[in-house]
Amino acid sequence: MDSVELKRLLEGVATGSISVENTLERLKHLPFEDLGFANVDHHRKLRQGHPEVIFGQGKSIGQIEKIMIALLDKGNNVLVTRLSEEKGVKLCAHFPDACHHKDAGCITVERQPVEIIGRGTILVISAGTSDIPVAAEAVVTAKIMGNRVEQLFDVGVAGIHRLLARRELLQTATVLVVVAGMEGALPSVVGGLVDRPVIAVPTSVGYGASFGGIAALLGMLNSCASGVTVVNIDNGFGAGYAASLINKAS
Structure with a gap:
């Protein structure tokens, strides 16, 4: 034009x-x-x-x-x-x-003030410390898109009591992004505890048979917990973006 x-x-x-x-x-x-x-x-x-x-x-x-x-x-x-x-x-x-x-x-x-337009809070959870880079990408993405964001790191299934101790925080989130490598079990656990959308992010963290995140990806795709959707391996950006859209529409 x-x-x-x-x-x-x-x-x-x-x-x-x-x-x-x-x-x-x-x-x-x-x-x-x-x-x-x-x-x-x-x-x-x-x-x-x-x-x-x-x-x-x-x-x-x-x-x-x-x-x-x-x-x-x-x-x-x-x-x-x-x-x-x-x-x-x-x-x-x-x-x-x-x-x-x-x-x-x-x-x-940020040359313009970031206006909070999300109606609730996005909670980003990582299973392990090694998953933080992917989780942090989701945090940065959701924040610049105008959302209140909380984070909860290193609460994987090897020490599930760490997650259960923060159950109140899980219940206050509007949408949850759950990042995990290895066998990718954490999103299923979180999905069974909340009545909110859960976006699962498989990471490439793990030993040989994790196949660069494919094991976690397949585990998440086969989750028996309702309300769990899955993005691509290491795609923290995609998860943060999708969570923002859900939070704005909720």
Whole structure:
């Protein structure tokens, strides 16, 4: 859509010949910015409620910087996931107001206040300390999307009393993200204790027969606890995003 067409559209709204609803529907698909190596989707927030998130793995520092600048220039807050510590440090040097979440492998730039729009609280649980990087990615994602987030780490089934001691916290959450490697049993346990949605996240943590998280993934997919849904291996971002959508709609 060029400036002439946009002007015609806005004039139609002003005169009443084009409805606001029709205009909104047309604008939902535009615009994007062609950087040569990436098409930055500037209207994703309009369509989905949150700006485009940058997946840092496989991108160069220069590519990430240019995408970040494009998003920031449009007044968006920025989340970059799947960053090595080296990349995170270099990006923070270029963007002094960036926050480096080293444990999550993410950086955020918040130039607009993050408004709390989630109706309840998202609780992120990890089975073990080794699962924290994936859980932390879910925490960072849910927070920048405007949610109150609590976290409960290292409460896996090898010491189930640690989880049961915090049962009141489980009951107060609107949606729970449960992160586990090894055999992936914890989401089933949590799912049997609460009447809220549980998003299970298998991690690649474990010994040989865990097959890089496949054992945990299959265990979670076969959970006998009702209300447990599963995202991909190590996908803390996807779990945090889905939890945010549920929390906003609840």
